[in-house]
Amino acid sequence: MDTFIQQIINGLVLGSIYALVALGYTMVYGILGLINFAHGEVVMIGALTALTVIKLLANSGLPGVVVVLLGLLAAIPACMALGFTIERVAYRPLRHAPRLAPLITAIGVSIVLQQLAMIFWGRSYHAFPPILPTTGRDIGGAHIMDLQIVIVLLAAAIMAGLMLLINKTRLGRAMRATAENPQIAGLMGVNINTIISATFLIGSALAAVAGVMVSANYSIAHYHMGFILGLKAFTAAVLGGIGNLPGAMLGGVLLGLIESLGAGYVGDLTGGFLGSHYQDVFAFFVLILVLVFRPSGLMGEKVSERA
Amino acid sequence: MSTPMLEVRDLHVSYGGIAAVKGIGFEVAAGEMVCLIGANGAGKTTTLKALARLLPARGAIHYNGHSLLHRPPHALIGEGMTLVPEGRGVFARLTVAENLDMGAYCRRDRAEVGADLDRVYGMLPRLKERAGQLAGTLSGGEQQMLAIGRALMSRPKLLLLDEPSMGLAPIMVQKVFEVIQSVAAQGVTILLVEQNARLALSVAVRGYVMESGAITLTDTAPALLDDPKVREAYLGE
Ligand SMILES: Nc1ncnc2c1ncn2[C@@H]1O[C@H](COP(=O)(O)OP(=O)(O)OP(=O)(O)O)[C@@H](O)[C@H]1O
Ligand SMILES: [Mg+2]
Numbered sequence: 254m255d256t257f258i259q260q261i262i263n264g265l266v267l268g269s270i271y272a273l274v275a276l277g278y279t280m281v282y283g284i285l286g287l288i289n290f291a292h293g294e295v296v297m298i299g300a301l302t303a304l305t306v307i308k309l310l311a312n313s314g315l316p317g318v319v320v321v322l323l324g325l326l327a328a329i330p331a332c333m334a335l336g337f338t339i340e341r342v343a344y345r346p347l348r349h350a351p352r353l354a355p356l357i358t359a360i361g362v363s364i365v366l367q368q369l370a371m372i373f374w375g376r377s378y379h380a381f382p383p384i385l386p387t388t389g390r391d392i393g394g395a396h397i398m399d400l401q402i403v404i405v406l407l408a409a410a411i412m413a414g415l416m417l418l419i420n421k422t423r424l425g426r427a428m429r430a431t432a433e434n435p436q437i438a439g440l441m442g443v444n445i446n447t448i449i450s451a452t453f454l455i456g457s458a459l460a461a462v463a464g465v466m467v468s469a470n471y472s473i474a475h476y477h478m479g480f481i482l483g484l485k486a487f488t489a490a491v492l493g494g495i496g497n498l499p500g501a502m503l504g505g506v507l508l509g510l511i512e513s514l515g516a517g518y519v520g521d522l523t524g525g526f527l528g529s530h531y532q533d534v535f536a537f538f539v540l541i542l543v544l545v546f547r548p549s550g551l552m553g554e555k556v557s558e559r560a
Numbered sequence: 561m562s563t564p565m566l567e568v569r570d571l572h573v574s575y576g577g578i579a580a581v582k583g584i585g586f587e588v589a590a591g592e593m594v595c596l597i598g599a600n601g602a603g604k605t606t607t608l609k610a611l612a613r614l615l616p617a618r619g620a621i622h623y624n625g626h627s628l629l630h631r632p633p634h635a636l637i638g639e640g641m642t643l644v645p646e647g648r649g650v651f652a653r654l655t656v657a658e659n660l661d662m663g664a665y666c667r668r669d670r671a672e673v674g675a676d677l678d679r680v681y682g683m684l685p686r687l688k689e690r691a692g693q694l695a696g697t698l699s700g701g702e703q704q705m706l707a708i709g710r711a712l713m714s715r716p717k718l719l720l721l722d723e724p725s726m727g728l729a730p731i732m733v734q735k736v737f738e739v740i741q742s743v744a745a746q747g748v749t750i751l752l753v754e755q756n757a758r759l760a761l762s763v764a765v766r767g768y769v770m771e772s773g774a775i776t777l778t779d780t781a782p783a784l785l786d787d788p789k790v791r792e793a794y795l796g797e
Binding site: 423426427429433436439440441442444445 | 614637642643651652653710
């Protein structure tokens, strides 16, 4: 097995998922200047909702792919409703409050959602039923599963669709205008509240997809999976330049690759002193480096101080 | 006399506890160009922002006979009242064409919007040349043209203009005012706020003079141009 190519493949899969989640952080930040720390929990709830449906239907005789699709179709509206509600209940009343208030609220919402998920789904790890085909193919001494190919292609298609939406449609134009200057957008007749809700709905739908991808790829889901995943996707958004959509995608993929290659080689590099379970360290090492050397991120413009 | 298009009575606006507009009243009849002149800090922008519902206000604002005081800001453009804000407020990261599209955001009559776009490009050919360019890369004068063009894309009945001459070279000021006059000639009612009193009074029919939050003088534009107080305070004579 060729470690390098294998880790590139794993990194791309992981990176695609990070990118989908990072988009949710960056879109909300772009419009509200808020870091929605509860976003990772939306991913988690998407994963567990889908998994609940998938477990119910696992022995129904339906093909595995169909079952997973049904799980996804349940998770997407659930997450959209959740994201919409979070904004309405927790963030909207604080729209004009000092910046720290919504930030602390976001952390609070994250904790509340995690605890609710724990009550509802329990503390145990939920295994993803082995209903998906485990076929794959060999490329240059590495192995890639068909599931992984689907994850990368689907993520790419969704991101392409999102870019079309943002750049070519009336809604997308209004979202960009609102991100730049909500007051002037309002003068043009844009209902800012609608745009903000749309942003949360879209971001949450992406989170649902990402949640299903993560749990399918690693065959597991649990109530605290959103925390680390959310932090990493946030790191990816910062790496790309928070507020910048292409940046979030680039940051996600890069972070996936960095982590994966790091995990693949850290053992060799440290003579076995550190193992691949140090994978998580890389993401936060990257975050620190970005914050120190290029706080505006790879594709970000100057960091604007919005009160 | 029929009811004016815009009627403001006893308007009060304050920032925190500090009153910036202290019970002013004025009116603008349909088809008129009226100007509001006054020195820095007189409260002109504050007045326009209150009209556009960007600031909470007390008093009465009647537009075409109904009160605007409790309408959300995004509802006004659909009723034909459009503000071109101080400092232009173009969307720097949108292209010129996208900025113009934003002006027509509330409109559903696609074909008519296309025709209006052609007219705006006809009136402001510079914008057509720069259609695909980001608005942030335009010169100040071009941005002012864009802000006016964007407002025209909403098919305004009442256009509120906040210091369209601000920060522009004299030649550009002249061009902007030519555009404003041709818009007025098309029947659009205009409330023009300006520090450049001579210019404003040369294009408007009537004027109001504002001083520290109150309206101290009103008359026809020619009479104001002849008024010794106006000449001394605002025309530098
Ligand atoms: N956001 C604000 N907070 C507090 N005070 C403000 C604010 N904006 C304006 N003011 C004050 O309100 C008063 C009126 O300001 P306004 O901007 O309406 O003046 P203006 O007539 O438009 O002046 P200019 O010709 O300089 O644009 C000024 O004293 C100003 O300092
Ligand atoms: Mg002003």
